[in-house]
Amino acid sequence: ITSRVTKPMDTTQLNNIKNIILVSSGKGGVGKSTVASNLAIALAKDGAKTGLIDADIYGPSVPTMFGLVSAKPSARETADGKTLILPIEKYGIKLLSLGFFADPDQPVPWRGPMASNAVKQLFNDADWGELDYLIVDLPPGTGDIHITITQSFPIAGAVIVTTPQQVALADTRKGLAMFQMPSINIPVLGVIENMSYFTPAELPENKYYIFGKDGGKALASTFNVPFLGEIPIVQSIGEGGDSGTPIALNAESPLSAVFAELAGKVA
Numbered sequence: 001i002t003s004r005v006t007k008p009m010d011t012t013q014l015n016n017i018k019n020i021i022l023v024s025s026g027k028g029g030v031g032k033s034t035v036a037s038n039l040a041i042a043l044a045k046d047g048a049k050t051g052l053i054d055a056d057i058y059g060p061s062v063p064t065m066f067g068l069v070s071a072k073p074s075a076r077e078t079a080d081g082k083t084l085i086l087p088i089e090k091y092g093i094k095l096l097s098l099g100f101f102a103d104p105d106q107p108v109p110w111r112g113p114m115a116s117n118a119v120k121q122l123f124n125d126a127d128w129g130e131l132d133y134l135i136v137d138l139p140p141g142t143g144d145i146h147i148t149i150t151q152s153f154p155i156a157g158a159v160i161v162t163t164p165q166q167v168a169l170a171d172t173r174k175g176l177a178m179f180q181m182p183s184i185n186i187p188v189l190g191v192i193e194n195m196s197y198f199t200p201a202e203l204p205e206n207k208y209y210i211f212g213k214d215g216g217k218a219l220a221s222t223f224n225v226p227f228l229g230e231i232p233i234v235q236s237i238g239e240g241g242d243s244g245t246p247i248a249l250n251a252e253s254p255l256s257a258v259f260a261e262l263a264g265k266v267a
């Protein structure tokens with residue numbers, strides 16, 4: 001996938017995409033991919049034409065979360081001889097992940113420029129067609145991929161995912177500040193706090209804020225950006241991701257409504 005670098009950059013495949021929205025976090029493991037996947041599903045269920053790029057080069061989760069671990073996208077030639085990757089469609093969403101092009105058991109020892117070129121190809125060399133939303137699951141932190149994506153493509157906004165622990169919030173602060181730097185200057189659509197509290201099945205009224213309370217809200221207010229909402233720790237969220245059926249697909253689950261509400265705030 002890194003072999004062909006298009007120069008100068010040809011972004012025609014993005015011409016019919018209305019909104020490119022980044023999902024970002026300061027740290028790994030806070031639920032960024034879970035949120036990106038469930039938001040994409042909630043948008044698609046609402047009738048929006050939705051795509052999802054998994055740009056988390058070092059730990060691509062979308063193949064697992066969509067039950068596509070051994071999927072390989074095919075390609076087609078355009079009339080002018082360009083090869084376009086065909087995104088894989090599942091649950092009404094067009095998906096591409098660097099994980100589709102790598103061996104899931106091998107590490108990807110890419111240097112920054114190679115990784116950046118591979119990610120650019122997921123945008124520029126794919127047959128996205130018309131989309132209302134293209135959600136991008138970024139790697140954690142603030143690195144080459146963030147700079148490449150924010151400087152190469154017209155981004156509508158970024159959603160920041162954090163958990164309530166101080167160690168997560170400290171890194172999220174930097175991740176959020178990056179979008180507000182004058183050289184990047186991308187609107188922050190808001191902060192989502194994941195794993196906010198735990199509710200035992202036998203005590204459904206009780207919320208245990210085991211990692212601390214209101215950290216995400218405080219962060220949003222410090223940076224003067226919206227606080228979009230809390231997502232509790234629920235076993236079915238983890239199981240949905242592991243089994244390739246994200247929880248937002250399940251209309252019976254109250255969590256579907258949580259993601260639908262979050263998607264409504266992002267849209």
Ligand code: ADP
Nearest residue numbers: 028029030031032033034232233234237238241
């Ligand atoms: P990141 O993309 O930030 O690295 P993931 O979305 O991969 O994080 O989530 C890390 C793990 O935590 C996954 O196994 C996921 O299913 C699980 N998880 C995420 N959010 C929740 C939640 N609210 N409740 C339970 N498990 C969750």
